[in-house]
Amino acid sequence: MHMQNNGDGLHTSRFLTRPLYLQARDAIAHRIATGTWKPHAAIPNESELAREFGVSAGTIRKALDLAEAERLLTRRQGRGTFVNDQSAAEHAARYTNIRNREGERLSGDVEVLSVLETTVSEKESRRLRLRPHERVHRIRRVRITGGKPYMLEDVAMPTKLFPGVASHDDASQQLTVLAQRFCVLLGRGEEWLTIGPAAPDVAAALHVAAEPMLLRLDRVIYTHDGRPAEWRLAQCLMEDGRYYRANFR
Amino acid sequence: MHMQNNGDGLHTSRFLTRPLYLQARDAIAHRIATGTWKPHAAIPNESELAREFGVSAGTIRKALDLAEAERLLTRRQGRGTFVNDQSAAEHAARYTNIRNREGERLSGDVEVLSVLETTVSEKESRRLRLRPHERVHRIRRVRITGGKPYMLEDVAMPTKLFPGVASHDDASQQLTVLAQRFCVLLGRGEEWLTIGPAAPDVAAALHVAAEPMLLRLDRVIYTHDGRPAEWRLAQCLMEDGRYYRANFR
């Protein structure tokens, strides 16, 4: 069985192949991203997938375990394997680290101040690894809790990945929601935190008279396959027992 | 082959057992913690371990992969499996998230201001899940970089886990170094960040005249098996392009 390429694109040969379980994981990710398998749906069981992909059940299992670790799937013994809904609260909140004293994420509204589709700034091109002529959606919005603004967000997303985030309604959405709509699977993120005084326009947007110290959050979220999907510079009032919570292992 | 208990403590039976690969991982972790297998040493190969534990090579592989993910081991194809040295820079720095503009961790010295072995305060007992009468080592120290203090740390560690962290020399050590010495394997950590003004004694310890805004880092590190091992309240000057870096997936 040297060199064959079955109907599902898994490349089997003795030499120079990416491991089959990685190829299977990629195929699974592709079906989820493109909506072949929809959120909440049960996917075929292990032996069916093994037969379809022409590999053993053990190999499919390794691919499924990996996909579960990457938050694409949820497996439940005795029930089946299900596609995660990235717009569901538990997954949508995965990049949100501001919490109250009790450890709960803040609930509230979003007010969109401006939406723009334009060529990248110098900083956007560095953070999003884009060429100078490439384009982004640039959004400014305020997050509000308990009737009071607490965080100003300046967001940039490559137009290439999200063609047509035109409306204010889109601009207020969580990234995970847009990503699911535009067939983008999200992966890891990275955030740089520091503190600094609010610039006058920031203080105004947050409805505070003085120019208080803010927590500044500079964050990039990457796609499942490692391309930058969003850069966000957030400036956050930290009064009222608010915390940024980080976990590590 | 119902109910047997081989010489290495792995409990094999048809009913009610923890999975063998978890039992094997625990046995491996125990040997590393207690120094049966020393840092940098190569451990026996898969088939030897499989024979010794009386399980298949696949089961041992799963245990080893898990232990590697938990940073206990490093596996290298063609060479072998090696015990991680938790006092080596790469592992010792894993809980250190303050960086400079270039993303490098800050290098510098530590000055120990006080060391005390005493009964827990109310806050210590909450964070470290200790009873009111239990005891801790309480350390205050300052971190210095480029000749200037930048972070004040108030550390508490259960005496139970670290019996005899007496000297100032011990008190200046990284937690990972002490943990290795006291046969404690470390696991996940959790940190709560906020901002606040420096109290007078804090400003004094950091050698600043005014009372600047600081980043406050409230961190608990747990052992590999989930017991709190250290509570640290740090207060950090964030000037000179310093950042707290968080990663998430």
Next chain:
DNA sequence: TAGTGGTCTAGACCACAGA
């Protein structure tokens, strides 16, 4: 060339969920 971990297979039985 010998020995290691990495991938893959084909099969068994178990634990769990739901009809």
Next chain:
DNA sequence: CTGTGGTCTAGACCACTAA
């Protein structure tokens, strides 16, 4: 009861490392 994922086995061959 049936079907699912979870665990475990015994074996094969591959890729890499070092002597």
